Amino acid sequence: MSAGTLNRDAPLVLGIETSCDETGIGIVRGRTLLSNTIASSMEEHARYGGVVPEVAARAHLEALVPALTSAVAEAGITLDDLDAIAVTSGPGLSGALMVGVGAAKALAVALDKPIYAVNHLVGHVGADILDESGTPFEYPTIALLVSGGHTSLLLVRDLVGDVELLGETIDDAAGEAFDKVARLLGLAYPGGPEIDRLAALGDPKAIRFPRGLTLPKDMAKHRYDFSFSGLKTSVARWVEKQEDLGNEVPVADVAASFREAVADVLLTKAIAACVDYNVPRLLLGGGVVANARVRSLATERAAAAGVALRIPPLSLCTDNGAMIAELGAQLIMAGHAPSTLDFSADSTLPVTEIQVR
Amino acid sequence: MLLAIDSSTGTSVAVVDRDGGILAENAVDDTMRHAEVVGALIRDTLSEAGVVAADLSAVACGMGPGPFTGLRIGIAAARAFALGAGKPVVPLVSHDAVAFAWYAAGNSGDLLIATDARRRELYWSAYSGVTAVGLPVRSAGPGLSHPEDVPASTGSRIDADTVSAGSLGMLAELTWAAGASFAADEPLYLRSPDVTMSSRKRVTA
Ligand SMILES: [Zn+2]
Numbered sequence: 437m438s439a440g441t442l443n444r445d446a447p448l449v450l451g452i453e454t455s456c457d458e459t460g461i462g463i464v465r466g467r468t469l470l471s472n473t474i475a476s477s478m479e480e481h482a483r484y485g486g487v488v489p490e491v492a493a494r495a496h497l498e499a500l501v502p503a504l505t506s507a508v509a510e511a512g513i514t515l516d517d518l519d520a521i522a523v524t525s526g527p528g529l530s531g532a533l534m535v536g537v538g539a540a541k542a543l544a545v546a547l548d549k550p551i552y553a554v555n556h557l558v559g560h561v562g563a564d565i566l567d568e569s570g571t572p573f574e575y576p577t578i579a580l581l582v583s584g585g586h587t588s589l590l591l592v593r594d595l596v597g598d599v600e601l602l603g604e605t606i607d608d609a610a611g612e613a614f615d616k617v618a619r620l621l622g623l624a625y626p627g628g629p630e631i632d633r634l635a636a637l638g639d640p641k642a643i644r645f646p647r648g649l650t651l652p653k654d655m656a657k658h659r660y661d662f663s664f665s666g667l668k669t670s671v672a673r674w675v676e677k678q679e680d681l682g683n684e685v686p687v688a689d690v691a692a693s694f695r696e697a698v699a700d701v702l703l704t705k706a707i708a709a710c711v712d713y714n715v716p717r718l719l720l721g722g723g724v725v726a727n728a729r730v731r732s733l734a735t736e737r738a739a740a741a742g743v744a745l746r747i748p749p750l751s752l753c754t755d756n757g758a759m760i761a762e763l764g765a766q767l768i769m770a771g772h773a774p775s776t777l778d779f780s781a782d783s784t785l786p787v788t789e790i791q792v793r
Numbered sequence: 794m795l796l797a798i799d800s801s802t803g804t805s806v807a808v809v810d811r812d813g814g815i816l817a818e819n820a821v822d823d824t825m826r827h828a829e830v831v832g833a834l835i836r837d838t839l840s841e842a843g844v845v846a847a848d849l850s851a852v853a854c855g856m857g858p859g860p861f862t863g864l865r866i867g868i869a870a871a872r873a874f875a876l877g878a879g880k881p882v883v884p885l886v887s888h889d890a891v892a893f894a895w896y897a898a899g900n901s902g903d904l905l906i907a908t909d910a911r912r913r914e915l916y917w918s919a920y921s922g923v924t925a926v927g928l929p930v931r932s933a934g935p936g937l938s939h940p941e942d943v944p945a946s947t948g949s950r951i952d953a954d955t956v957s958a959g960s961l962g963m964l965a966e967l968t969w970a971a972g973a974s975f976a977a978d979e980p981l982y983l984r985s986p987d988v989t990m991s992s993r994k995r996v997t998a
Binding site: 488491493494496501504515531536538541542543544548551672779780 | 826827828829830831832833835836839845846861862865866867868869870871872873874875876877878980982986987988995997
């Protein structure tokens with residue numbers, strides 16, 4: 437398991453991602469994607485209206501070996517060919533993370549390969565390297581990562597050496613807000629696609645919902661932080677008022693206005709970070725990137741601010757093992773030593789900890 | 794030769810051989826650190842036994858019953874190790890390992906085994922003795938009950954704090970040799986996931 441003999445030019449790395457409800461196994465060789473296998477337990481969570489941690493963790497255990505087997509077959513390699521294993525150590529749901537951590541360690545020992553324990557959020561940034569639609573971003577870049585589990589704004593000066601958290605949600609993740617608002621509008625889970633579909637038929641200016649943490653007093657303390665719980669409450673209050681008045685709730689207008697509020701606050705803060713730090717590059721990641729308005733508003737605002745925008749394909753934006761494998765590969769190529777076998781799952785792992793030793 | 798892993802209580806890892814017995818065994822009794830310790834335990838136990846993955850015929854895995862989070866980590870590790878080594882997993886009921894060791898030590902009669910299931914409940918299994926070759930005969934369980942609802946022991950009772958992977962491995966060797974069947978390859982959680990279904994609440998009075 438000596439790191440000295442590691443292939444540092446184009447390492448073949450298998451990545452294991454189990455931080456939320458996707459069991460992701462990815463295989464990369466250097467900067468090339470060989471497989472991105474994802475098994476999701478989303479349908480099992482649908483009847484609960486949100487991710488149930490224990491349901492997710494049980495599903496990871498069942499999906500793990502089948503996903504590993506199909507990823508290896510798709511990549512056309514054998515496990516013995518691997519140079520290293522990479523695994524998400526955090527942040528995420530701890531019971532879910534631990535399934536991946538336990539499996540990755542045992543696999544590394546069985547194969548006698550080095551292991552790299554990496555940060556999930558930084559992995560989302562690393563996904564950009566695998567996007568074949570263009571040359572990946574140079575650093576520094578601002579990264580806006582938005583999903584059901586996180587809403588974070590990062591300043592990435594060096595993917596494997598210098599990542600700073602500028603801000604994050606102080607309550608709900610944006611994806612969670614979509615799920616909760618969908619539920620109160622009687623829509624199915626996951627809420628993002630449902631709201632997106634309905635919003636296309638509504639007027640985004642019909643109702644002026646609040647933009648969390650954008651008032652001057654909030655901006656002083658929370659310039660790059662997000663808050664969606666007040667927005668969700670405000671939507672609920674508005675809907676209840678209509679119901680109390682006996683009015684039919686204009687669901688499409690509510691969906692459009694809500695979606696606009698989320699997209700507006702996300703992009704306002706992201707572009708502000710680009711301007712403040714004089715970084716003309718913005719990378720989007722996370723499942724909420726699937727939202728049509730988030731993408732179109734990002735395109736508009738970035739163009740207006742002279743900021744280059746990158747949005748990797750959705751399969752690399754949602755949680756996946758390929759981004760974890762790629763971050764592992766980048767660490768290897770940059771000469772970093774493997775992690776020891778003693779790391780744990782860390783549900784609150786800070787972004788500054790790109791690799792856990 | 795087998796690698797054996799049980800995480801139904803703490804984390805226990807052993808390398809066993811049908812003829813040579815338990816070649817190496819290591820455990821961390823802490824019931825909260827399975828993910829942290831399982832990798833090093835496997836590595837160290839293999840190296841203490843002077844064995845590499847290719848030398849093994851299978852991976853014996855304790856399927857519980859046990860608290861979800863820890864139990865799952867041992868099973869995930871056993872399955873991933875087996876995949877990496879290209880060997881099969883042989884699943885066993887964890888309590889059977891405790892019973893096997895007790896009978897193998899020369900004890901006889903009825904036996905009840907109980908382990909902590911948290912939330913003031915116990916996992917339990919009842920045994921009536923051993924087969925001709927020494928395999929424990931489970932007469933009831935594994936079950937999950939409040940302490941007062943656990944079946945009264947008609948013989949001996951063991952409230953086990955740990956499950957030995959060495960015993961589990963030796964039980965697997967004997968089961969294999971006897972051509973007896975292994976447990977189902979699924980975790981014995983014996984409890985549904987906790988789900989609090991919140992109904993849609995009003996935010997205005
Ligand atoms: Zn994510």
